[in-house]
Amino acid sequence: MNLALKDIRFKFGRFLLTTFGISLLLMVVMGMGGIYRGLIQEATLIIDRAGADIWVVQKQTKGPFAEVSSLPRNMEYRIAAIEGVESACAFISHTVQRDFQGRVIRMTIQGLPDDGQWLPLLKGRPLRESHFEMLADKSAQLPLGTRIRLGKDTYEVVGITGQMNAPSGDAMVFVSLDDALSIRNDIPAEGIRSEREARVRRFDAMPYGSTSAEHVEILRSASKRPAALPGRRISAVLVKVREGWNKEEVLRRIRELPDVSAYTADEQRQIMLGGFVARSRRQIRLFRTILLIVSTVVMTLVLFMLTMDKVHDIAMLKLLGARNGVMIEMILTQALLIGCIAFGVARFLGQWAYPHFPRRVVLVAADLWLLFGIVVGVSILASVAGVVKAMLTDAGEVLS
Amino acid sequence: MKQALLAENLCKRYGRGDTGVTAMDNVAISLDTGEVVALLGPSGAGKSTLLTALGLIRPPDSGRIVIDGTVVFDNGYKTDVRAFRRSNIGFVFQKANLLPFLTARENVQLPMELDDISGGKSRRRAMELLEQFGMENRQGFKPSELSGGQQQRVAIARALANCPKLLFADEPTAALDSVMGRKVMEMMKRVAHDFQTSVLVVTHDTRALDVFDRILRMEDGKIGEK
Numbered sequence: 258m259n260l261a262l263k264d265i266r267f268k269f270g271r272f273l274l275t276t277f278g279i280s281l282l283l284m285v286v287m288g289m290g291g292i293y294r295g296l297i298q299e300a301t302l303i304i305d306r307a308g309a310d311i312w313v314v315q316k317q318t319k320g321p322f323a324e325v326s327s328l329p330r331n332m333e334y335r336i337a338a339i340e341g342v343e344s345a346c347a348f349i350s351h352t353v354q355r356d357f358q359g360r361v362i363r364m365t366i367q368g369l370p371d372d373g374q375w376l377p378l379l380k381g382r383p384l385r386e387s388h389f390e391m392l393a394d395k396s397a398q399l400p401l402g403t404r405i406r407l408g409k410d411t412y413e414v415v416g417i418t419g420q421m422n423a424p425s426g427d428a429m430v431f432v433s434l435d436d437a438l439s440i441r442n443d444i445p446a447e448g449i450r451s452e453r454e455a456r457v458r459r460f461d462a463m464p465y466g467s468t469s470a471e472h473v474e475i476l477r478s479a480s481k482r483p484a485a486l487p488g489r490r491i492s493a494v495l496v497k498v499r500e501g502w503n504k505e506e507v508l509r510r511i512r513e514l515p516d517v518s519a520y521t522a523d524e525q526r527q528i529m530l531g532g533f534v535a536r537s538r539r540q541i542r543l544f545r546t547i548l549l550i551v552s553t554v555v556m557t558l559v560l561f562m563l564t565m566d567k568v569h570d571i572a573m574l575k576l577l578g579a580r581n582g583v584m585i586e587m588i589l590t591q592a593l594l595i596g597c598i599a600f601g602v603a604r605f606l607g608q609w610a611y612p613h614f615p616r617r618v619v620l621v622a623a624d625l626w627l628l629f630g631i632v633v634g635v636s637i638l639a640s641v642a643g644v645v646k647a648m649l650t651d652a653g654e655v656l657s
Numbered sequence: 658m659k660q661a662l663l664a665e666n667l668c669k670r671y672g673r674g675d676t677g678v679t680a681m682d683n684v685a686i687s688l689d690t691g692e693v694v695a696l697l698g699p700s701g702a703g704k705s706t707l708l709t710a711l712g713l714i715r716p717p718d719s720g721r722i723v724i725d726g727t728v729v730f731d732n733g734y735k736t737d738v739r740a741f742r743r744s745n746i747g748f749v750f751q752k753a754n755l756l757p758f759l760t761a762r763e764n765v766q767l768p769m770e771l772d773d774i775s776g777g778k779s780r781r782r783a784m785e786l787l788e789q790f791g792m793e794n795r796q797g798f799k800p801s802e803l804s805g806g807q808q809q810r811v812a813i814a815r816a817l818a819n820c821p822k823l824l825f826a827d828e829p830t831a832a833l834d835s836v837m838g839r840k841v842m843e844m845m846k847r848v849a850h851d852f853q854t855s856v857l858v859v860t861h862d863t864r865a866l867d868v869f870d871r872i873l874r875m876e877d878g879k880i881g882e883k
């Protein structure tokens with residue numbers, strides 16, 4: 258005859274409600290841990306995915322994510338010429354916030370050096386044309402076929418990726434490198450016109466004889482060189498080191514360039530975790546700890562109250578001569594059952610709920626096991642409080 | 658006849674000094690095997706205090722208690738009282754105090770299971786006992802589904818489950834009407850007789866006194882034969 262199970266069955270409604278309440282609490286704790294992991298994963302996602310050995314950025318900046326970095330387009334070719342560099346590729350990434358169909362969308366526009374075949378596509382296809390096509394992450398909520406104006410051009414969503422978020426958590430959208438450059442360097446027509454005019458004026462101010470009408474003609478033109486405007490800017494250059502070359506050696510050579518800073522992928526990750534998301538990380542970690550303490554207190558209290566409810570029955574059991582083990586087993590079984598079932602329900606509910614969270618929730622097995630251990634520990638702790646109460650209960654209390 | 662219970666010099670004082678109350682004042686009592694004895698007395702006489710002392714629930718301040726030849730109390734407990742209670746003493750109170758989450762049969766089975774009697778055996782014996790008290794057709798009911806008298810009969814069956822040497826009852830029929838009260842008292846006596854259990858019943862119901870072999874009176878913590 259299992260007293261714990263009989264008691265649970267007797268007050269099944271209350272058992273369910275208690276378990277459900279605790280499971281909701283555990284779901285939040287679990288989710289908070291998942292958000293913490295998600296934050297870290299998002300912060301380093303593009304660094305991991307880009308697969309570059311070395312990141313070259315504007316001198317003395319920690320770009321391109323932690324702060325703005327701006328390099329001339331031709332940096333790509335200068336880096337490519339360095340010995341030991343297998344490939345150098347322009348990287349351009351910047352976040353925009355636009356009003357679109359009555360809502361605010363934030364997206365990080367990412368220039369693709371290729372067609373994006375390697376991206377986790379959920380729907381649609383990779384880029385086929387070199388212009389005006391876009392791959393959007395699911396979290397941007399731009400369905401296939403959506404047309405959206407960015408800069409001077411209209412882009413059509415041809416593919417939907419999953420789980421591609423920028424370090425800021427914003428959805429990533431992918432366009433060709435050239436398109437990304439146009440969007441980032443978009444200057445209104447009036448701006449271009451006045452810049453050309455300013456050049457002509459400066460030219461006119463030069464001493465007579467050093468200029469010619471032909472020069473002026475060239476400066477006014479949009480298509481002939483030298484360009485009317487300064488060259489387009491990119492965010493960074495991604496470097497792959499040639500097979501058999503020492504990465505440190507290549508890094509040292511790149512660092513010899515006087516106008517750039519360079520980091521290994523690991524250093525770039527460190528920049529993100531140690532700076533960009535450090536504050537959010539600390540905040541979430543603190544919040545998770547507080548939540549854990551709150552849950553511990555709530556669970557202990559709830560489980561202890563369950564025991565308090567049974568004081569009279571426990572006194573009767575003692576009067577009938579029950580050994581302590583009988584009472585301990587009864588209290589412990591109930592506490593562990595509630596704790597374990599609540600954990601299971603939380604895990605199950607989370608599976609359904611977390612995808613609806615605005616930011617990524619990543620459940621790590623180690624975190625789950627730790628939480629499970631804590632739940633079991635708290636159940637036992639709460640039982641100890643209950644058991645102490647039971648042990649102190651006087652059989653004579655049956656009389657009162 | 659062999660003595661089932663012998664208690665001497667039992668003293669118990671609640672509180673200290675002037676405000677203290679002497680609930681038992683050198684009480685001595687003995688019960689023969691199978692004897693059914695009533696304990697009468699005004700409210701506050703110390704009857705419940707005596708019962709909890711004899712039943713090894715709350716120790717007296719001093720004195721000596723011998724049950725079935727074993728010294729269980731001599732100015733302090735001399736045995737593992739809980740284990741001793743389990744197999745030698747049964748209790749019935751004014752309230753039935755059944756465990757609400759067990760059925761009538763399971764409540765009767767409980768003391769046997771606590772005494773490591775196998776499930777099958779305890780079930781059979783529980784059914785026998787319920788039958789003796791006319792409760793066999795209610796065996797699957799929870800206490801909340803039973804009337805007060807039915808609950809009390811289950812409680813008595815439970816008290817007798819382990820064939821105890823002693824059965825203590827503190828106003829077991831107070832919550833019942835006089836007809837049911839008498840019936841319950843008679844059942845208790847019959848079963849106690851069958852099991853050779855000595856019974857001490859605290860009662861206020863003077864109409865059912867003819868059931869008892871002997872009647873004791875208690876007043877101001879002192880005991881006397883009537």
Ligand SMILES: Nc1ncnc2c1ncn2[C@@H]1O[C@H](COP(=O)(O)OP(=O)(O)OP(=O)(O)O)[C@@H](O)[C@H]1O
Binds near residue numbers: 680698699706707
């Ligand atoms: N826990 C206690 N603390 C202090 N005094 C107590 C306690 N229990 C009983 N008493 C006192 O001891 C005396 C005897 O109490 P007891 O309960 O034994 O009387 P009783 O004969 O059973 O009375 P009743 O017929 O009303 O049940 C009373 O004066 C009571 O006030």
Ligand SMILES: [Mg+2]
Binds near residue numbers: 704705706827
């Ligand atoms: Mg009393």
